[in-house]
Amino acid sequence: MKKFTAILVCKVLRFIGKALKRGTSLPGKIALKIDPNILKKIEMPRRILIVTGSNGKTSTVEMIAHILEKNSKKFAFNKGGSNQIQGVTTFILDDCNLFGRAKSDIFLFEADEHFAKRMLNFFKPTHLLITNLYRDQQVRNGNPEWVYKGIEQSVNNTDITMVLNANDPLVSCFGFNKENTVWFGFDNMIGTTREITSVYNDGKFCPKCKNFLEYEYYHYNHIGKFCCENCGFKTAKTQYTGNYTEEEKEGFLINNEYKIKISFENISIGFYYNLLAAFAGSNLLGIKAEDICKSLESFVSKIFRVVKFDLDKYNGVLLISKHENSVSYDQSIRVIVEYNEPCTAVIIVDNISRKYSTNNISWFYDIDFEMFKSEKVKKIILSGFYCNDLAVCLSLTEIPIEKISVFEKIPDCIKYLRDNTEGKIFVITCFSDKDKFLEEVAVCDVNEIDS
Amino acid sequence: MKVLHLYPNLMNLYGERANPLILYLYLKNKGIQVTVEERDFGDEINFKTYDVVYIGSGLESNRKQAVKDLFKYREEILELIESGVIFLATGNSFEIFGRNIYSEASFYKSLGIFDFETSEQSKKRFAFDVIFETEFCAKPIIGSINKCTEIHGIEDHFFKVNFGFGDFYNSEYEGIRKYNFFGTHITGPILVRNPYFLENFLDLLLKRVKGEEVFNDKKREISNTGILNKSFETYVRRAYELTLLRLKTLEV
Structure with a gap:
C-alpha cells in the first residue's frame, strides 16, 4: 500500500511540476519519505545500464541513447545526468505504472563517480560501465583510489555485469579474476608511445599488489597495455577491441569488422574511447553491431564539445x-x-x-x-x-x-x-x-x- | 647542495613535483650548485648525503608502502632529523614519521620519529582551503588540504589555524615543526604558492649549508635572466595576494 501511495503521489507531483516547469527532485523526495525502500519494490526493466567514470560519461550516454532511439527501443534515460537520488526516484516512478512496473524495456543512467556508489545502494543495474578513473575534482572525489573503493564496496558480491576499460589499471581492478566482466579497449591507436609522456604516472605501481607495473605501450597518460609480473594483474583480453591506425584514419575498426566513421576536426583522443564504450554498451543492451555503426553515422557530428x-x-x-x-x-x-x-x-x-x-x-x-x-x-x-x-x-x-x-x-x-x-x-x-x-x-x- | 625528492612516483598525487623544482631553480638562480636526486620505492637511499629532503602526498595505500620501504632507514632518518637536516613533508606523507597509523579494522606501525598518532577512516574525505600562521614566516600560509585522517598528540605545532581546521576537526593547530622537520597536511605546490615562506625556507637552508654570512645577506634581488625573472616574481606575489584575499573574504 505504501508503494502504491508513493508512486501515486510522485506521479501527481510530477504532473503538477511539469505544468509549472519545476525541477524533478521534489516528487522523488516525497515518494522516498513515504516509502524509503520504494526503488527496491519496483519491477525494473530487464536491462539497466549505469555509466560512470571521470571523463566521457556524458558523451557515452548520449551516444547510447541515440543508438537506442534509432533502433526504436523503448527506453528512458536521465538526460543531463541528475546526481541526486531524489531526481532518479522521480525518473523511475514516472516511468512506472501504478502497480510499480516499469514501462520502458531499458533504463540508461549517467552518474558521476560519487553518486554512482550512492545509487547502487538504492537499486542494482544489470550493467555498470566505467569509462576511466582519473585525478579529478578533489573536493568531490578525494583521489582516484578513494573513488574506486567507494564504488567497489557497492558492487562487491553482486551479479552486476561490469563493462570496463581494459586499458585503465584502476578500472581494471573491478574485474580482476571476476566473472561477469566485459572488457573494451584499444589495441592500436595513432600516437601510442613506449614511454609515458605525461608529467605524472598513475600507472607506475600495480593497484593490486603495489609492485611495479610494466607497460608495453601507452595510448595516452597511463592508459595503455600493462602487466604486473608479481601478481599477474594485467590488461584483460577485450571483447570490444578498437584499432585506430594510419590506414583507417577517417575512423577506426572495432573487432576488425565494424567501422566507426569520424567526420569532424579537433577530436580529442578520449573521444575514441567514448565511441568504443558506447558501442559496447549498446551492444550489451541488445542492439546489433551493424545497426550501431549505422546509427552512429547520423550522430557523431553532434556530440563533440x-x-x-x-x-x-x-x-x-x-x-x-x-x-x-x-x-x-x-x-x-x-x-x-x-x-x-x-x-x-x-x-x-x-x-x-x-x-x-x-x-x-x-x-x-x-x-x-x-x-x-x-x-x-x-x-x-x-x-x-x-x-x-x-x-x-x-x-x-x-x-x-x-x-x-x-x-x-x-x-x-x-x-x-x-x-x-x-x-x-x-x-x-x-x-x-x-x-x-x-x-x-x-x-x-x-x-x-x-x- | 643536494636535494632529495623522496618517492616522486609513489608519493605523487597533487602536482607536488613543483616543490623540489622551485627549490632547484631558486638555488641555481642564486649561483649555488644544486642537484635534485629522485629516489623511488625500492631504490637504495644514502640519506646522509642530502641537505634537504622533500616528500609529497600519495594514495593512502602508497603511504603504507612508503612506511614499509623506509623502515630499514629508521635510525638513519632519526639521526638526520635530530641533527637538524631540513625535511619538508606535505600531505599525508608526514604521517609516516609518526608512531602508528590506525584504520577502521587494523593498524600498522609507522617510523615513530615523533610521538603523534594517525587515525584513518574511509567514510568521509575532507578537502578544503586553509589560511595558516606560523612564527617561521611573517605572512600567512595559503593552501589546500585533502585528507581522510585525524592526527593527535603533536606538541610542536607548525601552524596556527586561521581558516579551515587543523590536525583534527576543530583543531586550532596543524602540522609539526621540530628540529628542522616541517610536516603539514597542506598538499600541492606549497613552496610555489607561498613566496614569503619560500624565502625563509631558503634562508634556513643556506644558513645551514653555507654558514651565517649568507644568511645575513639580505639581497633578495634576483637576476632578470632565466626562468626566475622579474615578471615571474610579480606573478608569484600577485597569485598569492589574490588567493589570500579571496580566502579572507570566505572567512568572514
Missing part, C-alpha cells in the same frame, strides 16, 4: 575541457599542438568549480604544458582569476617566456586578441567559464552537450 567562433578576422575554436582534470587538459593541448599550423592558445581559469568553493590549483602542475613548446604555438594567453597561478606554472616549463601574456580580466584578454592574434585561436576552458569568453565573440557553431 567544440564551439567555433569568430573574433574580427580571426577564426577560433573553444575546446571545452574540465578544470581540475589534467587528463582533459592534456588532451585539449594535444589537439592544439596536432593542428600543426600557426596558432594562438588561450587558457581561461576564472572559477575552478561550479559546485564547490575551492582555490586549489595543484592540478596545474599535473598538466603537460611543456607541449606548448611547439613552434606552431605562437602565443599563449592566460586569463581569469587564476591567470597568475597559471603564469607561474608555465614559467617553470621550458616554454619561452616571451610567448606568454597574462590578463586577469577576460575582456582585456579579448581586446589583446583583436590586435595580436597569430593564426587560429584555440581556447581551453571549462563549462563554468566558457560563457565569460563566448559572450564577447561571435559564436558560429555550437556542437556541444552540457553536462
